[in-house]
Amino acid sequence: MSGPLLSLRGVSTYYGSVAALRGVDLDVGEGEIVTLIGANGAGKSTLMMTVFGAPRARSGTIAFAGQDITGLPTHRIARLGLAQSPEGRRVFPRMSVLENLQMGAALHDGRHLAQDLEKVCTLFPRLKERLGQRAGTMSGGEQQMLAIGRALMSRPRLLMLDEPSLGLAPLVVKQIFAAIAALNREEGMTIFLVEQNAYHALKLAHRGSVLVNGRITLSGPARALLDDPSIKAAYLEGGHAPVETVPGEA
Amino acid sequence: MDVFVQQLINGLTLGSIYGLIAIGYTMVFGIIGMVNFAHGDVFMVSTFIALILFLLLTAWLGISSVALAFLLVLVATMALTALWGFAVERIAYRPLRGSFRLAPLISAIGVSIFLSNFVQVAQGARNKPTPPMLEGGFTLFASDGYAVTLSYKQILIMAVTSVLLLGFWYLVQKTPFGRAQRACEQDRKMAALLGIDVDRTISLTFVLGAVLAAVAGLLYLLYYGVVSFSDGFVPGVKAFTAAVLGGIGSLPGAVIGGLIIGLIETFWSAYFSIEYKDVAAFSILAIVLIFMPSGLLGRAEVEKV
Ligand SMILES: Nc1ncnc2c1ncn2[C@@H]1O[C@H](COP(=O)(O)OP(=O)(O)O)[C@@H](O)[C@H]1O
Numbered sequence: 429m430s431g432p433l434l435s436l437r438g439v440s441t442y443y444g445s446v447a448a449l450r451g452v453d454l455d456v457g458e459g460e461i462v463t464l465i466g467a468n469g470a471g472k473s474t475l476m477m478t479v480f481g482a483p484r485a486r487s488g489t490i491a492f493a494g495q496d497i498t499g500l501p502t503h504r505i506a507r508l509g510l511a512q513s514p515e516g517r518r519v520f521p522r523m524s525v526l527e528n529l530q531m532g533a534a535l536h537d538g539r540h541l542a543q544d545l546e547k548v549c550t551l552f553p554r555l556k557e558r559l560g561q562r563a564g565t566m567s568g569g570e571q572q573m574l575a576i577g578r579a580l581m582s583r584p585r586l587l588m589l590d591e592p593s594l595g596l597a598p599l600v601v602k603q604i605f606a607a608i609a610a611l612n613r614e615e616g617m618t619i620f621l622v623e624q625n626a627y628h629a630l631k632l633a634h635r636g637s638v639l640v641n642g643r644i645t646l647s648g649p650a651r652a653l654l655d656d657p658s659i660k661a662a663y664l665e666g667g668h669a670p671v672e673t674v675p676g677e678a
Numbered sequence: 679m680d681v682f683v684q685q686l687i688n689g690l691t692l693g694s695i696y697g698l699i700a701i702g703y704t705m706v707f708g709i710i711g712m713v714n715f716a717h718g719d720v721f722m723v724s725t726f727i728a729l730i731l732f733l734l735l736t737a738w739l740g741i742s743s744v745a746l747a748f749l750l751v752l753v754a755t756m757a758l759t760a761l762w763g764f765a766v767e768r769i770a771y772r773p774l775r776g777s778f779r780l781a782p783l784i785s786a787i788g789v790s791i792f793l794s795n796f797v798q799v800a801q802g803a804r805n806k807p808t809p810p811m812l813e814g815g816f817t818l819f820a821s822d823g824y825a826v827t828l829s830y831k832q833i834l835i836m837a838v839t840s841v842l843l844l845g846f847w848y849l850v851q852k853t854p855f856g857r858a859q860r861a862c863e864q865d866r867k868m869a870a871l872l873g874i875d876v877d878r879t880i881s882l883t884f885v886l887g888a889v890l891a892a893v894a895g896l897l898y899l900l901y902y903g904v905v906s907f908s909d910g911f912v913p914g915v916k917a918f919t920a921a922v923l924g925g926i927g928s929l930p931g932a933v934i935g936g937l938i939i940g941l942i943e944t945f946w947s948a949y950f951s952i953e954y955k956d957v958a959a960f961s962i963l964a965i966v967l968i969f970m971p972s973g974l975l976g977r978a979e980v981e982k983v
């Protein structure tokens with residue numbers, strides 16, 4: 429296949445009459461880690477969910493592996509091989525860790541379940557010790573590992589992660605980013621990573637884009653973005669500089 | 679003591695039937711956060727389907743084996759009532775999903791009125807008697823003229839209920855469908871992100887509730903030997919009471935609630951007055967809800983009422 433695995437063209441999404449995404453263009457190529465950074469409320473989670481049709485894009489097109497998925501129901505999109513660890517983790521709190529992982533593999537009817545469980549438990553040994561525990565009683569970091577593990581259980585072609593570092597202790601963040609890097613390096617997993625933690629994300633990714641008020645204002649190789657003075661000012665050093673200072677947003 | 683044991687048997691029998699209906703209320707509430715007020719009427723429709731099928735099989739086709747007739751009626755009633763449950767969800771609820779909160783509730787009450795009036799018009803308001811079936815039973819013990827009996831019907835009702843509950847527990851706890859069903863209860867959007875067809879899962883939940891109500895309907899018919907169009911209402915309300923009492927959304931709660939309501943009703947009738955048996959059942963509900971607002975086994979954090 430020649431084109432990108434995931435491609436968005438002119439995608440706009442609204443909540444009621446308020447635009448959350450305004451004409452977003454984005455490509456994720458096979459085998460890449462692409463990151464989307466942006467301040468709180470920029471529309472990053474909206475973009476992740478719009479790819480799955482919930483909420484649905486009001487205009488523009490979204491294609492996965494060359495197929496137009498803009499109008500497909502959410503579950504049909506998931507069955508094409510996209511998996512998401514969403515904002516807030518959304519583990520099933522009253523199910524065990526094992527059942528959560530089984531839910532991740534729901535579309536495979538139990539084929540290669542043991543093998544995939546083994547793989548996820550190797551990546552996140554913490555989960556292995558806790559397979560019988562109710563997911564709702566786990567710590568934030570463990571729930572994040574579970575959310576990622578659950579996404580992996582579907583054997584996705586594209587893994588989408590929404591702020592996996594949010595609210596976690598630095599050591600846990602390190603573990604999770606190491607796991608993401610390993611997935612890409614060892615299995616060639618294509619990863620789309622949404623982060624506020626711009627430094628970590630750009631270190632890890634091949635390419636990055638910056639989202640400001642629902643618009644992509646800057647895209648390029650992650651190395652270049654790391655050195656970009658405007659990014660440094662807004663997302664790396666000050667961390668929370670007002671979005672108006674980012675060039676490209678007139 | 680004798681009266682006590684006899685009422686215990688009667689109460690558990692009646693409670694089994696309430697429990698089977700209550701599961702349909704509780705499951706649907708769990709998955710879409712709405713009370714399916716038409717569920718009691720789906721139950722009532724199933725008693726009529728069962729009655730008509732019985733008459734067809736025994737009188738017109740001349741099947742004389744009661745066991746065979748019972749089995750055929752059971753399967754056919756389950757199938758037809760499942761179709762009812764499916765149609766109700768498709769026509770009255772699915773189009774309203776995502777609209778304002780009270781819309782499906784109003785729709786549910788509408789369906790309920792439609793179903794009971796439809797049966798009234800189609801079948802007439804008079805009671806429908808059934809041919810006698812499965813008479814007799816065991817006398818457990820007898821003293822000074824009072825015999826404690828356990829009828830074959832009661833044995834059948836409790837046995838069918840137990841087997842069904844076990845099977846149902848297995849389905850919900852151990853199978854992929856049950857897992858998907860529980861996932862939809864906990865986070866519908868996340869379930870969809872994992873490739874679960876949420877609409878289909880909700881449909882199947884209605885169908886399962888209807889199938890259990892159908893079994894309850896057939897057992898009810900067998901037990902009382904008579905049905906009328908308003909019979910959907912009172913057992914329906916009692917089963918709903920059972921579901922709320924046990925903690926709406928909780929499957930074991932529905933069964934326990936059903937048994938408690940059945941026991942209260944029979945004991946009250948035996949020791950106090952039969953006229954006030956329903957008042958007793960509903961008063962207990964009110965009292966429990968004052969002290970345990972989420973019911974006996976309900977989750978404290980249930981927020982979707
Ligand atoms: N369900 C919703 N209904 C209405 N507005 C929403 C909803 N979700 C997000 N928004 C709004 O859309 C914008 C983008 O939000 P979001 O995608 O969550 O941003 P981010 O993930 O970058 O923090 C924000 O202004 C937010 O308030």
Ligand SMILES: [Mg+2]
Nearest residue numbers: 472473474515
């Ligand atoms: Mg977000």
